[in-house]
Amino acid sequence: MSNQVTGFARTIIVITTISAAIMELIDTSIVNVALADISGNLGATIEDTAWVITAYAIANVIIIPLTGFFAKLFGRKRYYLGSIILFTIASWLCGQAGSLEMLVIWRFVQGIGGGALLSTSQGILFDAFPPEKRAIAGGMFGMGIVLGPTIGPILGGIIVENYHWSLIFNINIPFGIAASLLTMRFVTETDEEKDPNRVKPKIDFAGIAMLAVGIGSLQYVLERGQSDDWFTDNTIVIMTALAAGGLIAFIWRQLTIANPMIQLSLLKNRNLAASNILTFAVGFGLFGSVFIFPVLVQRVLGYTPTDAGLGLVPSAMVAIFIMPIIGKTLSSGTPPLVYVIIGFTCFILHGYTSAMASPDAGLAFFFWPQIFRGFGTACLMVPLINQAVVGLTPQQMPSGIALTNMIRQLGGAFGIAVMNTHITNRFALHRNDLVSNLQPNDPIMIQRLAQTKAGLIQGGVDPVTAVEGSYKILDLAIVKQSYLMAYLDGFILISLFFVCAIPFLFMLRTQKMDKSTLQKVQEESH
Structure with missing residues (x-):
């Protein structure tokens, strides 16, 4: 059941949800124009630095299909707020990274937080409007979805050309703090969240682990296969086995358990x-x-x-x-x-x-x-x-x-x-x-x-x-x-x-x- 709001509160929700979605989408593309600067500053090749982009994408792939599950588990408002906070903290840690390895790790964490923002933002936005006006809300959200990836490279270019590359991550901090405060104040809980007797779904830790291992290992093989001479390298062989085993096990589990994620x-x-x-x-x-x-x-x-x-x-x-x-x-x-x-x-x-x-x-x-x-x-x-x-x-x-x-x-x-x-x-x-x-x-x-x-x-x-x-x-x-x-x-x-x-x-x-x-x-x- 929708919890529709009106007036100033609705305006704030529109601004908050669309801004959070744009913030997440900006970070999918803002790094692209900064790869050369990051690789030079951290002493890595551009090919290795591409992991900064790939790690974010992998995290998104893992978390996006699980957003509905986690929203039911924690409550949509709590999950949304937690994702914004995680995204903001990870952004700050990306900016502080002194090595490519640490930057990749925190980009992955940032992707876990950011992956939840798109679908959850849109659900909160639509709940703020009556059904007959949701087309307007969809139009506003659609504009944000297109603008985000466009603003990213432009903003990234300006920052890299005039400032240190770390600012492309640190710029998220004030927006993340503002979005967190506005979410706590203006976003309401759904009727299902308020129900003290609601049944929470069980966390399928095994399924999440299988998906993460399968996708992560597959990406490693694709990224490093060429430079490591493919299957002459023992690590590539091991990662290939983990990718195949993880994905096959994940598919089998989702097809056989009673309540798949x-x-x-x-x-x-x-x-x-x-x-x-x-x-x-x-x-x-x-x-x-x-x-x-x-x-x-x-x-x-x-x-x-x-x-x-x-x-x-x-x-x-x-x-x-x-x-x-x-x-x-x-x-x-x-x-x-x-x-x-x-x-x-x-x-x-x-x-x-x-x-x-x-x-x-x-x-x-x-x-x-x-x-x-x-x-x-x-x-x-x-x-x-x-x-x-x-x-x-x-x-x-x-x-x-x-x-x-x-x-x-x-x-x-x-x-x-x-x-x-x-x-x-x-x-x-x-x-x-x-x-x-x-x-x-x-x-x-x-x-x-x-x-x-x-x-x-x-x-x-x-x-x-x-x-x-x-x-x-x-x-x-x-x-x-x-x-x-x-x-x-x-x-x-x-x-x-x-x-x-x-x-x-x-x-x-x-x-x-x-x-x-x-x-x-x-x-x-x-």
């Missing part, structure tokens, strides 16, 4: 299974592209962190503009499958056009690729969730949507890890190819080395050092070109991933979305 049995529904495969591809493309772009333009093209963040603005702006239109047309009867097909096409075009970048590509070049990405994002969010719940009962719908949200986050974590490994592999391949094509008697190379040597000597470098310097400069040019080609291959991989998922589109049932289903999807999604 996650109703995996729902995947017997063909539409839910197919839509989740497509959602996995969407997560792969969304997170993978946001991971590649800032690193590419800073590491290879020489953008400032601020410019890297601004480069993502077009995609967010078009998504904000298009999403309300898609919502209206869905409620008026347009089949969601139409938008899913358009969204897949846009993401394929995004990867293909991005992969055509040259070493001197400016922000203007990436305008249309980002437009394709934004349009694709808008066309895939709510329509895919709708397709997931086709054929589910009202009682099954929350569990189905929770599964879909988990799969999207898992696809994102998988996408970042695969992109990291793929780029490392492709860089080595391209560098070997470029070096093998260098011939000592090539007139062009001889001329280039001579010009570089002459320039160094003219700058005051002695002839012997100038010769060594000219070869080092040539090697740096090869490294830069190799990285450019590797990152562009990453965009191609995104396109291929979507192409490979296309057959699953034909497994979906085409069904129009009625207004009641749309409202239910809006209430339960994210």
